[in-house]
Amino acid sequence: DAGITQSPRYKITETGRQVTLMCHQTWSHSYMFWYRQDLGHGLRLIYYSAAADITDKGEVPDGYVVSRSKTENFPLTLESATRSQTSVYFCASRRIKGQPNTEAFFGQGTRLTVV
Amino acid sequence: GENVEQHPSTLSVQEGDSAVIKCTYSDSASNYFPWYKQELGKRPQLIIDIRSNVGEKKDQRIAVTLNKTAKHFSLHITETQPEDSAVYFCAASSLYGGSQGNLIFGKGTKLSVKP
Numbered sequence: 001d002a003g004i005t006q007s008p009r010y011k012i013t014e015t016g017r018q019v020t021l022m023c024h025q026t027w028s029h030s031y032m033f034w035y036r037q038d039l040g041h042g043l044r045l046i047y048y049s050a051a052a053d054i055t056d057k058g059e060v061p062d063g064y065v066v067s068r069s070k071t072e073n074f075p076l077t078l079e080s081a082t083r084s085q086t087s088v089y090f091c092a093s094r095r096i097k098g099q100p101n102t103e104a105f106f107g108q109g110t111r112l113t114v115v
Numbered sequence: 116g117e118n119v120e121q122h123p124s125t126l127s128v129q130e131g132d133s134a135v136i137k138c139t140y141s142d143s144a145s146n147y148f149p150w151y152k153q154e155l156g157k158r159p160q161l162i163i164d165i166r167s168n169v170g171e172k173k174d175q176r177i178a179v180t181l182n183k184t185a186k187h188f189s190l191h192i193t194e195t196q197p198e199d200s201a202v203y204f205c206a207a208s209s210l211y212g213g214s215q216g217n218l219i220f221g222k223g224t225k226l227s228v229k230p
Contacts, residue, residue, distance in 0.1 A: 031216050042121075042204060042222035043159070050216060058217065059116075090158065094218070102147055102208075104218050106158040 003027075006091050006107035013081050013114055021076045021110050023091030031094040032074040033058075033104070034066065036087040043090065049074055081114045088112075117142040119207050121221025128195050129229050136224045138205035139187040145207040148181060148188045149218070153202045162203075163190070195228045202226070 004025040013019045023032065034046040045058030047066040055066050063085060065077045074093075078085055088111050094104040118141040128134050140148075149164035165172045165179045165188065172179050176195075181188040192199055205221045 033218065035220075040222065043220040045217060045219065048217050059219075092218070094216070103149070103161045103164070106160070108158055 004091060004093050004105050004107045006089075006110050009108060009110060011110060011112045013112070015082060015114055016080050019078045019081055019112070021078075021089055021091075021112070023074045023076070023107055025072055025074075025091075025093040025105075027093065027095070027105075028071055029093035029095050029105075030071075031104075032068065033092045033094070034064070034074070034076045035090045035092065036060065036085075037090060037109075038087050046076065046089075078112075081112075083114050086112060086114045117145055117207050117217070117219040119205060119219050119221040121205050121224060123224060124222065125225045125227070127227045127229065130195060130197060132195055134190075134192045134195055134199070134226055134228075136190045136203055136205070136226075137187060138189070138207075138221050139185075140207040140219075141186065142207065143186065144209055147208045148179070149206050149208075150179060150190050151204045151206065151220075153204065153223075155201075159204060192226075195226075197228050197230055200226055200228045 007022045033048045035043040044060050049055045049068040052071045088109050090109050091107040092104045121138045146167035151159035152162045153159040163177050165181050176193045178191040202223045202225050204223045206218045208218045
């Protein structure tokens, strides 16, 4: 199906383990983002990517790594998971620059629990 | 970088009343201001947006106003219905590339509409 999809939807992992959250979009949007959502904090930007092979830090990047070798994929890796990284993670994509549609579309979210 | 403040954090209204949510932003380069609605357990979805060359925009029961001089924008929902109950997020962004392509969100407003 066309759109933006995240996997897995739910994940439980142990402290110290590496975990990767996947994000895939079929629109060839140039921009992709990772947000975390925590009660009282809203949506906070972790990392963003303006195009393939171009990534940069957002508001809360510590403990996370991203890559974007292909336009359609933007995986987020927690190198050594901590309990403070328990959260709901949303991936989003957006067309910029010269395109009429500037809406950002969100994936379904991944609920990550670190025990 | 951009900072978005959103008030109130919770809002309770009677069905049929109006609801107003206010946001302020810090970066004068921001020129795109979307509002997202997030129902419980769902992904955020765009409900209305406004660009900096427009002062007001309406879509049925929803309207957004923008005051560029004061750097604030507001969401107005008239004739509220129980299905309007959700968390609403404002955001600020540039329509152009670089780090200004990011969407920075406020912390959200939980709207409850009582029948």
